[in-house]
Amino acid sequence: MPNAFIRKLQSFGSLVENDISALQGLTANARNVPARSDLIREGDRPGPMFVVLDGWAQRYKILPNGTRQIVAFLLPGDACDLHVGTLAEMDHSIQTVKAARVATIGSGIMERVMDHHPNIQRAMYRAQLTDEGTLRAWIVSMGRRSSIERVAHLMCELYLRASRIGLVHGEGFELPLSQIALADALGMTPVHVNRVLKDLRTTNAMEVRRGTMIIANPVALAQIAGFDENYLHRRMRQAN
Amino acid sequence: MPNAFIRKLQSFGSLVENDISALQGLTANARNVPARSDLIREGDRPGPMFVVLDGWAQRYKILPNGTRQIVAFLLPGDACDLHVGTLAEMDHSIQTVKAARVATIGSGIMERVMDHHPNIQRAMYRAQLTDEGTLRAWIVSMGRRSSIERVAHLMCELYLRASRIGLVHGEGFELPLSQIALADALGMTPVHVNRVLKDLRTTNAMEVRRGTMIIANPVALAQIAGFDENYLHRRMRQAN
DNA sequence: CGACGAATTGATCTCGGTCAACTTTGGTGG
DNA sequence: CCACCAAAGTTGACCGAGATCAATTCGTCG
Numbered sequence: 201m202p203n204a205f206i207r208k209l210q211s212f213g214s215l216v217e218n219d220i221s222a223l224q225g226l227t228a229n230a231r232n233v234p235a236r237s238d239l240i241r242e243g244d245r246p247g248p249m250f251v252v253l254d255g256w257a258q259r260y261k262i263l264p265n266g267t268r269q270i271v272a273f274l275l276p277g278d279a280c281d282l283h284v285g286t287l288a289e290m291d292h293s294i295q296t297v298k299a300a301r302v303a304t305i306g307s308g309i310m311e312r313v314m315d316h317h318p319n320i321q322r323a324m325y326r327a328q329l330t331d332e333g334t335l336r337a338w339i340v341s342m343g344r345r346s347s348i349e350r351v352a353h354l355m356c357e358l359y360l361r362a363s364r365i366g367l368v369h370g371e372g373f374e375l376p377l378s379q380i381a382l383a384d385a386l387g388m389t390p391v392h393v394n395r396v397l398k399d400l401r402t403t404n405a406m407e408v409r410r411g412t413m414i415i416a417n418p419v420a421l422a423q424i425a426g427f428d429e430n431y432l433h434r435r436m437r438q439a440n
Numbered sequence: 441m442p443n444a445f446i447r448k449l450q451s452f453g454s455l456v457e458n459d460i461s462a463l464q465g466l467t468a469n470a471r472n473v474p475a476r477s478d479l480i481r482e483g484d485r486p487g488p489m490f491v492v493l494d495g496w497a498q499r500y501k502i503l504p505n506g507t508r509q510i511v512a513f514l515l516p517g518d519a520c521d522l523h524v525g526t527l528a529e530m531d532h533s534i535q536t537v538k539a540a541r542v543a544t545i546g547s548g549i550m551e552r553v554m555d556h557h558p559n560i561q562r563a564m565y566r567a568q569l570t571d572e573g574t575l576r577a578w579i580v581s582m583g584r585r586s587s588i589e590r591v592a593h594l595m596c597e598l599y600l601r602a603s604r605i606g607l608v609h610g611e612g613f614e615l616p617l618s619q620i621a622l623a624d625a626l627g628m629t630p631v632h633v634n635r636v637l638k639d640l641r642t643t644n645a646m647e648v649r650r651g652t653m654i655i656a657n658p659v660a661l662a663q664i665a666g667f668d669e670n671y672l673h674r675r676m677r678q679a680n
Numbered sequence: 681c682g683a684c685g686a687a688t689t690g691a692t693c694t695c696g697g698t699c700a701a702c703t704t705t706g707g708t709g710g
Numbered sequence: 711c712c713a714c715c716a717a718a719g720t721t722g723a724c725c726g727a728g729a730t731c732a733a734t735t736c737g738t739c740g
Contacts, residue, residue, distance in 0.1 A: 259576070261576075261580050263580070263584050263585070263666060264666050265666075267584045268584075269579065269580045269583040269584045271576045271579050271580065272576070281569055281572075291573065291576075291577075292576065311562065314561075315558055318555055321554075321561060322551065322555075324565075325554075325561075325564075325565060325568070328565070328568050328569075328572070329521055329568075331572065332521075332568070332571065332572055332575065333531065335572065335575040335576065335579065336499070336501075336511045336512070336531075336532065336575065337531075338579050339509065339511050339575065339578050339579055339582060340501050340503070340509045340511065342579060342582035342583055342627060343509040343582055343624075343625075343626070343627025344503050344507045344508075344509045344627060345503070346727080346728095347727075347728065378685090378686065378687090379686070379687065379688095380685095380686075380687095384583075385583075386583070387582060387583030387584060388728075388729090389728075389729055389730075390686085390687085391687095391688085391689090391728090391729075391730080391731095392727090392728055392729070394686095394687060394688060394689085395688090395689090395728090397687095398688085398689095410737095426503060426504050426505075586695080586696095587695075587696065618717085618718060618719090619718070619719065619720095620717095620718075620719095628696075628697090629696075629697055629698080630718085630719085631696090631697075631698080631699095631719095631720085631721090632695090632696055632697070634719065634720060634721085635696090635720090635721090638720085638721095650705095681740105682739105682740095683738100683739095683740095684737105684738095684739095685736105685737090685738090686735105686736080686737080686738100687734100687735080687736070687737095688733100688734080688735070688736085689732100689733085689734080689735095690731105690732090690733085690734105691730100691731085691732085691733105692729100692730080692731080692732105693728105693729080693730070693731095694726100694727105694728095694729075694730090695726105695727100695728090695729085696725105696726095696727095696728105697724100697725080697726080697727090698723100698724080698725070698726090699722105699723085699724085699725095700721100700722090700723090700724105701720100701721085701722085702719105702720080702721080702722105703718100703719080703720070703721095704717105704718080704719065704720085705716100705717085705718075705719085706715100706716095706717085706718095707714100707715090707716090707717100708713100708714085708715085708716105709712105709713090709714090709715105710711105710712090710713085710714100
């Protein structure tokens with residue numbers, strides 16, 4: 201079975217045998233990385249591109265006042281584009297959340313492969329657009345949603361993404377995020393995240409137990425999140 | 441002189457004569473669009489891709505509760521990628537802010553051109569990555585910056601972007617955004633935007649007069665915004 | 681067992697939102 | 711050229727969602 205990166209790209213456009221073996225070659229050097237290791241740090245010169253084959257990672261930025269903002273979660277199959285030499289230095293860091301398996305693709309190599317494999321090029325471009333959509337959704341959440349809506353929305357997003365890559369088993373999936381991490385992703389304080397989670401738990405919408413998120417009532421959760429009805433149903437159905 | 445779109449792509453990688461004439465052909469059908477016209481609406485099927493050649497546009501989303509979140513500003517040269525058929529329907533709308541000149545590139549046509557022009561492909565990909573960086577910066581602002589920092593940061597961003605495309609004249613540049621629009625971009629209320637602008641005005645950092653933003657003290661503004669010192673200096677210098 | 685990080689809960693505070701009035705600006709038509 | 715109108719800007723009074731501060735409790739791992 202092809203790895204998570206290949207599977208993700210395949211979902212964005214058909215790849216031929218030749219494309220797949222190229223990707224296989226690119227990711228052959230995958231290594232295991234322990235939890236909470238920085239793959240690259242803010243200020244570093246953008247180096248290689250990383251691909252998460254297994255486990256979770258996150259992009260984050262530490263502000264001058266010491267607070268942290270997580271800007272994206274990277275699930276298996278996700279690639280960390282590093283501005284491919286456009287920028288002089290990284291404006292944020294990338295770190296594993298839990299133990300992960302990540303492949304490293306030397307800068308320039310990916311571009312060369314894309315030049316020779318239009319299918320890969322196209323799939324990467326589309327993956328990029330999808331990521332952008334996720335970023336926009338985060339901005340909407342942070343700007344105009346209440347804290348409970350924000351939490352619910354992030355959970356819906358993660359649930360959807362997890363289910364697309366086959367990480368949902370039964371009613372739940374592994375959520376290796378502390379309340380501190382959630383707070384830093386949602387622009388809230390850990391204390392308030394805790395209270396909101398309690399709310400969601402007592403209203404039987406969802407629950408996090410020992411690193412596993414359980415969505416007891418997906419419809420209720422999506423309604424709290426303010427998911428567009430149509431959007432929700434289409435996606436939730438196709439996901440299952 | 442090539443149009444703003446071509447100039448922007450050139451800044452991301454060299455284009456040959458052949459590439460440029462292809463782009464010229466793509467944007468030959470540019471038309472004038474009055475202010476506040478929707479180019480495409482949430483729920484529409486993603487159609488063509490739009491390129492702003494002159495004027496301002498914005499991406500925004502209206503939430504179920506009626507509030508609006510602006511997710512990006514599009515300046516001359518910026519393209520509105522529309523998920524190229526990945527998504528069944530738009531999850532946000534795109535609208536002109538002021539009278540603008542926009543070219544329409546049929547869906548599929550851009551992909552075909554990119555397949556035949558690797559230089560364009562590469563430049564588009566890099567432009568995409570840059571846009572993503574901007575989105576991440578917005579998330580950081582909304583999550584972890586105070587209202588005055590947020591306002592100052594957005595102003596720094598717009599100033600930088602305007603200066604890169606030659607829109608800064610003397611100490612200021614045209615800012616066709618009402619306080620309502622700023623509020624919707626920053627996740628604040630118009631009332632509070634007004635107060636923050638007053639603050640910035642009385643501390644002589646910056647000022648908006650009749651649609652023109654004047655940065656009296658760029659260093660002070662950047663300090664308020666929490667711009668990374670190095671980042672600031674490098675960029676601000678290269679911009680002038 | 682001991683210890684440290686994370687989760688939980690209560691008390692209190694504050695930044696920014698809400699509500700409401702009034703002023704300024706810019707555009708339109710008589 | 712001015713009267714009028716709508717939209718945007720401005721200001722004050724008050725409120726509340728979420729932050730802050732602080733104290734336990736819980737879980738896990740050496």
